[in-house]
Amino acid sequence: MEKLLRIYLTVLILFIYLPIFSLTVFSFNSGGLTFPFKELSLEWYVKLLQSPKLMEAVYRSLKLALVTMILTTVLSFMTAYALRERFRGRLFIFYLFILGIVIPGITYGLGTALFYQTLGIKKSLWAALPVHVIWTLPFGILIMLAGFDPKIQTYEAAAKTLGGNNWAIFREILLPLLFPTILGTALFAFTLSYNESERGIFLLGTDNTIPAEILAQLSARATPELYALGTLSTVFSILLLGLTGWLVLRKS
Amino acid sequence: MEKLLRIYLTVLILFIYLPIFSLTVFSFNSGGLTFPFKELSLEWYVKLLQSPKLMEAVYRSLKLALVTMILTTVLSFMTAYALRERFRGRLFIFYLFILGIVIPGITYGLGTALFYQTLGIKKSLWAALPVHVIWTLPFGILIMLAGFDPKIQTYEAAAKTLGGNNWAIFREILLPLLFPTILGTALFAFTLSYNESERGIFLLGTDNTIPAEILAQLSARATPELYALGTLSTVFSILLLGLTGWLVLRKS
Amino acid sequence: MAQSEVIVQNLTKKYDSVTAVDNISFTVEKGSFCVLLGPSGCGKTTVLKIIAGLLEPTEGAIFIHGEDVREVPTYRRNISMVFQDFALFPHKTVEENVEFGLRMRKMGEAERKRKVQAILEVVGISELRKRYPAQLSGGQQQRVALARSLVVEPAVLLLDEPLGSLDYRLQKQLEVEIKRLHRELKMTFIYVSHDLSQAFAMADQIILMNRGRIEQMGKPEEIYYRPRSVFVAGFLGDVNLIPVQVKGFDRNRIILDAGVGDVYAPQQEENPSPGEEVFLAVHAESISLEREAEVCENRLEGMLLEEIFQGSQIIYTLQLKNKQEIKVLKQSNSGRVPGRIGSPVPIGWKLEDSILLLAPHSKRRVKDGI
């Protein structure tokens, strides 16, 4: 039984990672897209660094992801804090947020574009900020809610009976105890935003983020420097997720 | 304090839903894309139904989502069942699955396309199935793990001491107790797959699913029947998520 | 006259349709040790949390040190609380945990250090002050929790089943220490417990609750020797409840028909009427067997069913002719063994050990709800 499960898990995981692996392999192939692997080279990585369009897009993506991260972290803390209390409609509100995950990304992006048009807001990098936050927020709330374990409520009660006011409790109890969770939320939000393309694509105008730029370039022609970029993005995402996991689970 | 939180939640939720709302409003506008709302009409919905290309794409999306749903449900049950046991590397495996959420969708789709090319697999609807499963699986595993509450392990132990073998325990204890969670996982997977575009787009070839078709048509020109379609998809997603929520939380 | 430290007035707490606390009132005197006692779900912890300000009452008022605290938040109520699972801050050392309340009160560092050191010595854990809670045993954690609550010198210390998660042996040791701390520090303690022996060991005043109401309050001896309802008598554990019917009165006695013979109880301020069906409560240790029984005013005959060794005590179970069981408690070194299982044994008790229960719901069966 246990052996079977082990084999199943191994196969599934191999299956998930093989595509990434092939992308990585070909990004180091001096031949580029085609099958016979010619020669190991960093050629495409060099080209990537020399492409101002791609590098600008990377810079834009990083800026957007950073601001999204800050907003998401603050908002998910507040939301999770509020959702912890039992009140009428609590679950309904929770599901209203979770809807952000299942709602069709393209539809949502399209709707926002239309909404902006109605309000007369111009397309730009920062116009995509709200849809990024709305995409990352449900994940942030889920992580935060998991982090608010029931014991924390007892610690808060204890701190109150010892004379702690709300601010003291936040500073002395919540912040230090939830610090790993907060940091985990931040990193997860950053990663999600950095990799987002569907929602933002209609809002960015000419300010393409990197996934939007890849999508745009791919419509024309697939160049191997995109493989190099994909490999780098993937490695970066894995590192951030690893850090998130370590932070969230370290205490238990 | 409580009032402030209420206001904050209301504003945030309004903010999330206004774009969807404007999409919906304009889908009923006989004028179409432009701001002055002319007249309430079902014109675009009728056009949508009369567009064979869009309707075929909807049919393809439903087929793919259904198969993805079945595979995801079975695999997430097995994975969550395996991950429940404490074993060395358990968390590592868990994070390998979760990576499916944060990995850049476009990169992943691109990698898979490359991988298929290497293996000589042709682009088609079913070629997108693996990437859909890999996208929905981490969510499925998360829902299942949340559903496997620790008490279930005690029920299993009790059933064992009463003479129940593995199959009897699955049939009599796990299946009935986890039924709402299993159904919830299925619905969530269906919704995610139905709305997926990034990963599949390079694999579908000419067999566009509906989000892929929307993306393709939008590169050319935004037509208001897409608004009608977006509105329908959103309503459909909301209904499925509502059902999921009800199923997962009914027992508690 | 002693000063009242805490006054609870017509307190009610409702959750949707459930009434957890139902219009209760009591007073705790300054410097006394009050135990809120009762089965789980009786509302005792709810009362404690309302006093602490961690829950809001639906109706009623709380006065602490003469002040109506309805509008006063927890952190300004001059109370502190010890929780069942200790609730030590896991990211702070023992010293930092204990210091927390003093820092909240903006006390200077030198004085803080001095006070922390002093209280750690009082509870006997000064050598552990640099450790984190996870590095301590259950008993040590409870000492830290006590120190942390005591160091702020609250007007009232609230304790919510603080020994509930500890081993029996440790419970007994800490009971003694908590009692000693109370005596030395002269604070007012309000202690929630479901354990009768804990209440007896520590309380000046017991408030016995059931289903959100107060069943009886008073000193341990009052509750033990003068239970006022079948619930209270049942809660005391080793009490025999014998259903009887009032036959009449002679001199200073009430004559009762126990079904297997007449028994007697002292006359009350308010006597029951002849024909009324009531319960007679007799403590298991008040019952004499064999020769000793023959000099008692109440005499019945039982058959020995069972003999259970309990360490320092032995419980004998006897059966009357109408199948009513009678428990008798004897110290195990008393050396008398009342014959063999199945043999007849004379049973007796003194007139003053007959407790008549006249409370309104005295006819409810004790097994109710089990």
Added chain:
Amino acid sequence: MAQSEVIVQNLTKKYDSVTAVDNISFTVEKGSFCVLLGPSGCGKTTVLKIIAGLLEPTEGAIFIHGEDVREVPTYRRNISMVFQDFALFPHKTVEENVEFGLRMRKMGEAERKRKVQAILEVVGISELRKRYPAQLSGGQQQRVALARSLVVEPAVLLLDEPLGSLDYRLQKQLEVEIKRLHRELKMTFIYVSHDLSQAFAMADQIILMNRGRIEQMGKPEEIYYRPRSVFVAGFLGDVNLIPVQVKGFDRNRIILDAGVGDVYAPQQEENPSPGEEVFLAVHAESISLEREAEVCENRLEGMLLEEIFQGSQIIYTLQLKNKQEIKVLKQSNSGRVPGRIGSPVPIGWKLEDSILLLAPHSKRRVKDGI
């Protein structure tokens, strides 16, 4: 000679670096009631789970009904188990819960119904058979759990602190009922508990564990009157542990220096050497006060520190001149009050009540780890 139902042989269970069970062996006789007793974390539940097959041992063997069950999965071991939190299937009615084990055994429907009805009557809940577990009180749930495990007529019934989550009063009632079920059904019971009085009330055989090892096993009276180590004596609760030094021997006695005078213990099979430091254990209820003390062979003088009312018993705490505290237990109706707090009181006990503890770790302080 009685037949052995369960044999545990050199059982060891290690988790990574922690040894939860350390090479223990014991035998449970057919039809007996065996209690695995010990503080939390002593390994008693681990042993039970290994017998049930829910955990695999690191080393050692288990025999049930003569069969080595190392390779036998739980569902074919002919045992059943009652869990601390009952573990009733929440989606099945009482009847369906109880029926489960019989269906697993492929029993026909008519016989199943008959057996379920019979066992529900035995545990006294036949009127609840259509209810779901969530609609039952704690006591009722426990009866269903018992019925569900008993109906399959296992060779051995395992009980893992089945009363741990119930109120004190309910515990006492169900103790009696479990004991009665054991007597009537003549099954072998293995019961895990941390509660000494539960073990005393029910066990034929107590296996007292500490830190993964067996400290002592035997009948309740043996453990109570002949504890073999400081741990066991401490676990018994109301035992006075007096550190003494062996001075010498006279006639049938060992002369011991208690620091405040000489005391005596009966000579042992293996006597300690003069000069050795050992502990003397004396049960709190074996100690006499005042006039009664003067006729005892062991006599000391104490000062009354404290008097704690405990319901049927009173605990007096006295202090010897060297600050050693002595607890004395008297039945509260015994009427003798040993003077006022602070007054000197003669203390005495009989020679045969002196228990000498020679166990290897007898010098460890009882407060260790607290």
